[in-house]
Amino acid sequence: MELNVRLAGAAGQGLQTAAELLGLAATRAGLWAAGFTDAESRIRGGLNFSHLRLAAQPRQGVRQRIDLLVALTEEALAVYGPELAPEGGLVAAGRWLHPKAAPFCLDELAEKAGSVKTRGTVAVSMAACLVGIDPGLMEEVVRDRFGGSEKILGLNRKAVQEGFAAAEAWDRGRGWRLLEPGRGPGRTEDRLWLSGAQAVALGALAGGASFLAGYPMSPATGTMAALAEWAAETGMVVEQAEDEVGAINMVAGASFAGARAMTATSGGGFCLMTEGISLLGMIEAPAVIVLAQRPGPATGLPTRVAQGDLNLVRHAGHGFFPRIILAPRDVSDCFSVTARAFDLAERFQAPVFVLTDQLLQDGQATSQAFETAGLPRKRYLLDPRELEKRAEYLRYAPAEDGISELAAPGASRHTVVVDSDEHDQAGHLTEEAETAARMAAKRQAKARTVARADWPLEIEGEVKGRPLVISWGSTYRTAAEALAGLPAAHLHLRWLWPLDHEKLREALKPASSIIVIENSVGGELVPILEEVTRLKVSRLINRTDGRPLTVEELESRLAEEVE
Amino acid sequence: MTVKLEDYLSQVAPAWCPGCGNFPILESLKKALVELELAPEKVLVCTGIGQAPKLPHYLRVNTFNGLHGREVAAAQGAKLAAGDLTVIIHAGDGGAYGEGGNHLLHAIRRNLDLTLVVHDNHFYALTKGQASPTTEAGAKVKLQPRGVGSRPLNPLALAISQSCSQVSQTTSALPDHLTRTLVSAIGHRGFSLVNVLQPCVTWDKVHTYQYYQERCRPLGADHDPTDQLAALGLVLKPGERIPIGLIYTEDRPVYGEELRAEGGRPLRERGVEPGLVKGIMDRFR
Numbered sequence: 001m002e003l004n005v006r007l008a009g010a011a012g013q014g015l016q017t018a019a020e021l022l023g024l025a026a027t028r029a030g031l032w033a034a035g036f037t038d039a040e041s042r043i044r045g046g047l048n049f050s051h052l053r054l055a056a057q058p059r060q061g062v063r064q065r066i067d068l069l070v071a072l073t074e075e076a077l078a079v080y081g082p083e084l085a086p087e088g089g090l091v092a093a094g095r096w097l098h099p100k101a102a103p104f105c106l107d108e109l110a111e112k113a114g115s116v117k118t119r120g121t122v123a124v125s126m127a128a129c130l131v132g133i134d135p136g137l138m139e140e141v142v143r144d145r146f147g148g149s150e151k152i153l154g155l156n157r158k159a160v161q162e163g164f165a166a167a168e169a170w171d172r173g174r175g176w177r178l179l180e181p182g183r184g185p186g187r188t189e190d191r192l193w194l195s196g197a198q199a200v201a202l203g204a205l206a207g208g209a210s211f212l213a214g215y216p217m218s219p220a221t222g223t224m225a226a227l228a229e230w231a232a233e234t235g236m237v238v239e240q241a242e243d244e245v246g247a248i249n250m251v252a253g254a255s256f257a258g259a260r261a262m263t264a265t266s267g268g269g270f271c272l273m274t275e276g277i278s279l280l281g282m283i284e285a286p287a288v289i290v291l292a293q294r295p296g297p298a299t300g301l302p303t304r305v306a307q308g309d310l311n312l313v314r315h316a317g318h319g320f321f322p323r324i325i326l327a328p329r330d331v332s333d334c335f336s337v338t339a340r341a342f343d344l345a346e347r348f349q350a351p352v353f354v355l356t357d358q359l360l361q362d363g364q365a366t367s368q369a370f371e372t373a374g375l376p377r378k379r380y381l382l383d384p385r386e387l388e389k390r391a392e393y394l395r396y397a398p399a400e401d402g403i404s405e406l407a408a409p410g411a412s413r414h415t416v417v418v419d420s421d422e423h424d425q426a427g428h429l430t431e432e433a434e435t436a437a438r439m440a441a442k443r444q445a446k447a448r449t450v451a452r453a454d455w456p457l458e459i460e461g462e463v464k465g466r467p468l469v470i471s472w473g474s475t476y477r478t479a480a481e482a483l484a485g486l487p488a489a490h491l492h493l494r495w496l497w498p499l500d501h502e503k504l505r506e507a508l509k510p511a512s513s514i515i516v517i518e519n520s521v522g523g524e525l526v527p528i529l530e531e532v533t534r535l536k537v538s539r540l541i542n543r544t545d546g547r548p549l550t551v552e553e554l555e556s557r558l559a560e561e562v563e
Numbered sequence: 564m565t566v567k568l569e570d571y572l573s574q575v576a577p578a579w580c581p582g583c584g585n586f587p588i589l590e591s592l593k594k595a596l597v598e599l600e601l602a603p604e605k606v607l608v609c610t611g612i613g614q615a616p617k618l619p620h621y622l623r624v625n626t627f628n629g630l631h632g633r634e635v636a637a638a639q640g641a642k643l644a645a646g647d648l649t650v651i652i653h654a655g656d657g658g659a660y661g662e663g664g665n666h667l668l669h670a671i672r673r674n675l676d677l678t679l680v681v682h683d684n685h686f687y688a689l690t691k692g693q694a695s696p697t698t699e700a701g702a703k704v705k706l707q708p709r710g711v712g713s714r715p716l717n718p719l720a721l722a723i724s725q726s727c728s729q730v731s732q733t734t735s736a737l738p739d740h741l742t743r744t745l746v747s748a749i750g751h752r753g754f755s756l757v758n759v760l761q762p763c764v765t766w767d768k769v770h771t772y773q774y775y776q777e778r779c780r781p782l783g784a785d786h787d788p789t790d791q792l793a794a795l796g797l798v799l800k801p802g803e804r805i806p807i808g809l810i811y812t813e814d815r816p817v818y819g820e821e822l823r824a825e826g827g828r829p830l831r832e833r834g835v836e837p838g839l840v841k842g843i844m845d846r847f848r
Contacts, residue, residue, distance in 0.1 A: 027848075028848070189848050190848075191848070192844060192847040192848055193847055193848075194847040198847070202840050202843060202844060205839070205840045205843070206837040206839075206840045207835065207837075208833065208834070208835030208836070208837075210644075210830040210833045211640070211643065211644055211830055213640060230843055233842075233843075234839075234843075235822075235827060235833075237643045237644065237819075237822065237830065239639075239640075239643060241636070241669075242665050242666060242668070242669035243665060245633065245636070245665075245666075246633075246636040246665070246666050246669070247636075249629065249630065249633035249636035249637045249640065249666075250636050250637065250639055250640030250643075251640060252627075252629060252637055252640065253609065253627060253629070253636065253637030253638060253639065253640030253641035253642075253644070254640035254641060254643060254644035254830065255640075255644075256627050256637075256640075256641060257607075257640070257641040257642075257644035257645040257648070257829070257830065257831060258644060258645065258829065258830055258831020258832075259640075259644035259830035259831065259833075260830075260833070260835075261640070261644070275630055276630070276633070279629055279630050279633075283627075283629070339837060342835075343835075369844065369848070370840075370844060372837035372838050372840060372841065373837075373838075375837040376835070377834070377835045377836070377837065378835065379833075379834060379835060381831060408645070408829075408831035409604070409607055409625035409641075409645065409648060410604065410605060410607075410625070410645050410647055410648050410829060410831070411831055412604065413602075413604050414604065415603055415604055415623055415624055415625045415626070416625050416626075417619075417620075417625070417626040417628075418626065418627055418628065418629075419620075419626070419628040420612070420628060420629050420630055421612075421628065427626065428575050428620050429575075429617065429620055429628065
């Protein structure tokens, strides 16, 4: 049982605010909501939508289906009207003719409430009513969101009443109720309603992040904005740099000084950072780089989705040095993967990438409140008292596992020296052949240590003799849903690099075929899998238009492969 | 505990040319740090790539020898993370005014408590004598054999026009003046730019020690360093005499100091407390 609501209209009409209200109300009511946005790179006008999927069970895959279309412009009706499900319904801003249209129009109801600007609230209140959400709960959500201004709150309260009254009259026999009065949870407080961008920000804080430098770039900016908003209470330093080159070098400086440092950017901005990534590798400074992917090359499609930067981060920066690449698969994962990234970065004194994308960053979902109890809490910096007792401190002292002890400047009487040039144990620039070879070997040893720390492979279903579908990042939820009931196994890679060659080969070998699902033009994971396992990937299921893969699309494309 | 010159002794032998204009800067820096009673472990020198940026290896001090032109960015990150450190940046004219130009502009705006010492020899010395942003127009160099077509950058005018908190000029050819200037700049609260006119004994036979000794004239009592237009006039006026000393100063709020005023400890001392996010997480319920 689910209801797919698409709110479509022009930029600036409050689509996202309206979707936000409905998602929060549904979450509090005990439903599971998941939303994604389709927006043009403009402030006003054009055609955008916010799509909300409401269900009694967790359903976070991307659905194409539209049960209820809220059309705020005639263009929205013309484009999405034909996509309405056969038993679907339409609520429009104006009295536009359509066989599935409700017998009223949003703008008139909004004007009755006191302002046409409340049409979004009217629309989502109607949707709330249709799925069985209590009007009191909707009013509470409106109060929490608009409570700052008495006037706006008053208008929106009236809008809720208008929406519920209209929907009750229209609802009879429609059968969209996900919540029955007196049945189901009705109200819950142990779940969250938030975006991936916000979950990444919360994860960073849980991972001990104390410094961020970044330059705004969609779709990464939401993470920066959340951390900046909370900085006064968390004490985190959040700095908007003059450019991405400045940002990554600030991160390197802060990390050297002992901060848990991060940046957040997208592909284009990341390209500017690559020399800085190489610097992190050379001086062995921990850092977390959140790369929120969008389609390229160059400016590409700024507000849309792609998973095209995996090989970019795998190879970014010249020279050999270890790195870790992680990719969260949903909002809840954005939290825990980011938190763990900070631990890995400091433990291995290496750059750790968290690959998200526009779908994850901007998409919102109901999640069980995040668990913080099991997260790592260790800092790997040498204790200053212990350090004080040492006769000397050498930043790059030899270590079998390639990991020298980490100390920050200012913590003790010892100075700390790092150099982007090849350096000796003390960190001083050197060109001595033997030392250079020893340092290169130390970085290789560290890479082997890092490779042994990988996370277990997660495979759903029996692999032997059946097709194995492999997904990573934001495609996981949609792929998992589309695969339900099909005779295929599903491997999701959350830890993307470095990969354990043997382990992966053993896992993939028994499969009858290997299918990769990825939202990229050429298939980023395909050459990596083939290189690492020496097995052939038989099929890439992808999209190249910057739109998310949907459950419906995957169902039909997988059926061809799997049957 | 008094700080002695020996405390700054490094075991690393300088790789500069004999007689290099960097030597007096190194010696003056050590003297200035001793005079300011700063212990080596509380001082961080950030540099990039070139001849000047090798400097921190030649004294015992916390060292971040990063990328070419990015020293100012890295220093700001370090200073924001560790406000208890005295952070000094040494860069050449290529790194500070060319590759790192944008970082400099915005560092002046931000005004962290940092000192940027530019070893300005009007050349890229390490890469064997190409033009830098401050090379005189018309100078014939390897990559511009017909003469440099662009006008030289005027870093002092640039900094003064953007209300840089402290702007001074000195020269390697007058070591005492150099030391006094560094003491003033490092002691100043806010972003200080010190442009050090420096001979390149290998590539430049014109701008010698003697050249600067004959032309550099310390500013007298008649110069008011708080008068922005007067300071700008001074550095825009071409002349035989080169002004050295404190050219401009402005008392500006220092960025990042509010973090310290709130009792903010250096970020290296922060622990990891995942449970602390619960309060913020509750807002999404």
